[in-house]
Amino acid sequence: MKVGKLDTELLQKIVFQHITCRREEVLVRPGVGEDCAVVDFGNDACILSTDPITGTAKEVGRLAVHISCNDVASNGVEPLGLMLTIMAPEGTTAAEIEEIMRQAGKEAAKLNVEIIGGHTEITTAVNRIVVSSTAIGRQVKNKVVSTKGARVADCVLMTKTAGLEGTAIIAHEHENRLKAYMGEEMVEQAKGMMDKISVVPEGVIGGEMGVSSMHDITEGGVLGAVWEMCEASKVGVVLYKERIKIAPETVKICRFFNIDPLRLISSGCMLMTIGWEKVDGLVQSLTEKGIEVSVIGEIIREGRYLVEGNQKIEIMPPESDELYKVV
Structure with a gap:
């Protein structure tokens, strides 16, 4: 099998079909695009998400916190607790473990x-x-946001810039090679994008503003996340490529390694769908908190397309992330 998370078809065939026990307390179960489980706790719901960090050897302690907290935030709730499992090879030093925990x-x-x-x-x-x-995380049960809530005619928004996390990881892993290509200052700016990988603030705002769905953009990048959101919601989408913001550092790095920024891991970016009548209020709330946001498309009944100039390109299911092509 290819490196990276399992594709949708394989996930359904060899994983989901073997989960047969069903508890009435479970409100949201495993599914394509669903990163969190939701469990009924009376008036409240418990939101849970789990993920590993495998795509980089650097900044793993930092990334491990955000990858799961971002998933919880995509349900419109602030995370409150975190459990960490560290598996380290022989020869790992106490200092390395301590740095992860620091x-x-x-x-x-x-x-x-x-x-x-x-x-x-x-x-x-x-x-x-x-x-x-x-x-x-914990949320009032009737206020939980899920990936599968996108509705036809909703507006699609994206926070920050595509390929954010992947850019930071590659800049850390290949710092010396990239300095010769794009200069030390730009490489440092790319590494600094690691400071933007939390989507907890926008997740909480999205929940308060009444978004219909949210999905944090991880493996598979913007296009992968959009496809997953549409698959979960059983809808289509039209995205406009020129509206999807990509930082200059990401453009440079992706050109150097010949990879697609729209399919590059993008923790730190949140997809949101919301009715057009609420768009201005959501954009204003995010902007007031210093969170960059763009309107990138619209939910339609069927078909998933990326419009680039006069071309209308079908968005395909996510495959192995572009990060794994970087050597």
Whole structure:
């Protein structure tokens, strides 16, 4: 199989079909585009999400906090707790483990999230450090936002710039090569994009403003996330390429490695759908908090398309992320 998360067809064939037990307390179960489970706790719902960091050997403690907290935020709720599992290969030093926890503790504190448990182990089962995180949030049950809520005629918005996380990872991993190509200043700016990978602020705002759906943009990039959102909601979409913002640093890096910024991992970017009558209010609320946002398309009944000039290109299901092509 290819490196990266399983494609949709394989996920349904060899994973989902074997999940047969159903509890009445579970409100949202595993599905394409659904990154969180939602469990009924009476008046409130418990929101849970889990993810590993495998695409980079650097900044893993930092990324591990945000990857799961971002998923919880896409349900319109602030995460409150986090559990971390660290699996490290033989030869890993105590200083390396401590650095991961230093990063994780610092980022969790910024989000007002408590690290409430986990597991740390040295093992021959991995050849580099893998960190898996599980985030937990709480929301009033009838206010939970899901990926599958997009409605025909909704406006599609995206925060920040495409390929954000991938740009930062590549800049950290290939710093010296890139400095010779694009200069030290631009490489440092690209590395600094790691500071923008939380979508908790926009997730909370989206929940307050009544978005119909949200999905944080991770593996598969903007196009992958849009396809997943539409698949979960059973709708189509028209995106306009010229409206999707891409930072100059991302453009440069993607040209250097010949990869597509619209299919590059983009934690830090949030997809939102909302009725047109609420768009201005949402944009204003995000802008007032210093969050860049763009209107990039519209939900339609069927068909998933990217419009570029006079071309209308079908958006295909996500495959292995562009990050894995970088060597």
